[in-house]
Amino acid sequence: MVLPGVRTGAGAAATKMVQMRCRVDGSERSQSPGPGTQRAAVYVHWPYCEKRCSYCKFNKYISRGVEEAAMRSCLVTEVQTLLQLSGVRRVESVFFGGGTPSLASPHTVAAVLEAVAQATYLPTHSEVTLEANPTSAPGSRLAAFRAAGVNRLSIGLQSLDDTELHMLERTHSASDALQTLAEARSLFPGRVSVDLMLGLPTQQVGPWLGQLQELLCHCDDHISLYQLSLERGTALFAQVQQGTLPAPDPELAAEMYQEGRAILREAGFRQYEVSNFARNGALSTHNWTYWQCGQYLGIGPGAHGRFMPQGAGRYIREARIQTLEPNNWMKEVMLFGHGTRKHTPLGELELLEEVLAMGLRTDVGITHQHWQQFEPQLTLWDVFGASKEVDMLLEQGLLLLDHRGLRCSWEGLAVLDSLLLTLLPRLQEAWQQRTSSSVPGR
Template sequence: MDTLQNLRARLLPALRRVKPAVRRNLTRLHPLAPDRQAALYVHWPYCEKRCSYCNFNKYISQNIDQPKMRDCLIQEARTLIQLSQVQRITSVFFGGGTPSMASPLTIGDILDTISQCAHLAEGTEITLEANPTSADASRLAEFKRAGVNRLSIGVQSLNDADLKLLGRNHKALEALRTLEEAKRLFPGHTSIDLIFGLPGQTVTSWVQSLQKLLPLCDDHVSLYQLTLERGTSLFTQVHQGYLAMPDMDAVAEMYDCARHILQDTGFHQYEISNFARNGAFSAHNLSYWQGSQYIGLGPGAHGRFVPWGDAKIQQEARIQTLEPDVWMKEVLAFGHGTRKRTALSELDRLEEVLMLGLRMDVGISHQHWLRFSPTFSLWDVFGESEEVKELKEQDLLFLDNRGLRCSWKGLAVLDTLLLTLLSQLQQAWAERENRSKGT
């Protein structure tokens, strides 16, 4: 779930300036809507090697017990789908880690189990993240036969020096070969990931790389600004002075140039980091941004769903045990490896709806907001705010009969806008609570 991880990385430094109660709530990044359908995320925790920038929950292992991992993912799928009592799975996303390292038979067996436990309609979006080194032509064809109908390829860069810097174990030529084969097998349903803001990268080199790639890509592109994560080798190299990051003005210009180049090439920016043409939006990621509930399977996976067997809980965030061997022991013992459960308040949910919904170009409609808070409208929260009025006057934000959304200019600075909007939400909520108590 790269988009959510990147959002967390960008916001956390700024959130240190927000009062603790707000900061605590903002770090919960996965939304939920209480209904009988859900998206489903499957985490494959293994990689061939750890990239220099990555701090995701992944493990390097030469002796992966594929049958045991498959059996545990199947068991956890059965348990959590039954616990949620969802009747329909709206999308499936195999992420990681490197799920293209999994056996296609494993992927097929997991999908068969899901379809036995809930309705998985024909044509439902089923995405698999793939790295070029673990996704040759024959393997991609096997994944397609197993039920995968959309690929997300970690291209990251077409510059071999940049790929080496990032710790990737593929070269640009391998990425292009994988992309070409993926387009043949999954036409219109192949996405690529690209990273910008790399050490030593210039606006010119970034633009040249993007212009070279776009004529070769399919109908979906995801752009991510490099974030230095503590504990990674890239973080260490930069902070010890061995590598120099581009300044923030240059990084902002890279993003702005990319947006215009993609727009000129026929792509529509439907979310901060995601661009699509010919209607090739990611249904799975849209479910996150729209606040739909989802089930997370596998080590370290996050989920948001209503546990229907517990009448005391209406909304719940779940995190699965991180370490694969420990997670498998828990699944074998209890049917699932959930390590942490957190009941969410109405305010928690509204913060998530605001933070994730504004990532989309369409923003948050009044009807959508009222699904989560029927008696506390967008007008109630933001209608009289002087800060919001100022953002509107600066052409960064719209609040009108359609709802609340960012302008084209506002999307580029959403992290800054959110600090104001979330503070306003907290203030309006506190005033509402005080009125209800008569104070």
């Protein structure tokens, strides 16, 4: 069984498959604007933390002497610039991630939201999420964030075991986490999400399931289960390499995941994505944009984005990465209005691969209508309907292809990476056949 790592995309195996494929169509064709091109989500990266956790490889910096006024000014400038460049007219959601954005002042959050609202239409009901760590988010501070415009919290709880929290080098205890969770629920009822990690070194199935059961007594309507991904260069990776800690057991992690998702289903949670569970309709609007391959603007040091810059009569979606290091990023923003370090046009096949890999992460999968927004000529039936390998997955009950579209079954969601190893080559083959037949003389 292959499980998704912590906050990864469609999984390492699928990503490698995309990167290693033979590029069939290297040309950058002009893409028509299509539905939804004037709508986008906005991700705002706050790169600072109190300390680096032992498992973390994200773009984070220890917060010593942060010039927040300068950072705030640059965040406002960049969001204004990229909104204008993208031609976005409506922002569906704003997500403040990190790092630890709950270390930022509520004034910074309010300033960014005001800039968004001035540059485009930000509906009053738009989802505005803030990631928070328990020790950086006491009740009074959470109330100030709510006053600034935040209406959803994502709490990095990670574990309810103090020994595990110490191993992860988190700055909070289990009691801190539960206290913050209670305060958050009183301020944001029905709109609080918590993260719980699985597959840690020394972790056993029974005690971890006990944590999950305890969390169900305290949680709100959204839970994310993330499997630890050991990243080279982290303290935890070094400890495992040196033998100080045992390597995580993938079989135990798979059992935790299967048992955990069954417990959550029994508790009334819908597994609407590989790692995310919600009840009472408390899905993450912002993350749903990612999985549906909608446009999103990445603001701040190291932020990623996907959108169509407007101009010159060409509409090509670009993958954008902002400059990583905060001081260098701020210099570039002050010089150019934004800190985009790299922007890469996405080919049509490359975009379809993202639609496939991201869409299948959800329980809805890829509807025929959604697929046609990106590929009006080659249908899902054309691509997957006559494949013997896909037929085997259908017969095994891992995959469904019907009048609704293509999606994983309950069992298939747990092994998505392995399914993509079959589906991505089939998409590439179908694309090659279509492009070959469209070339005169072939």
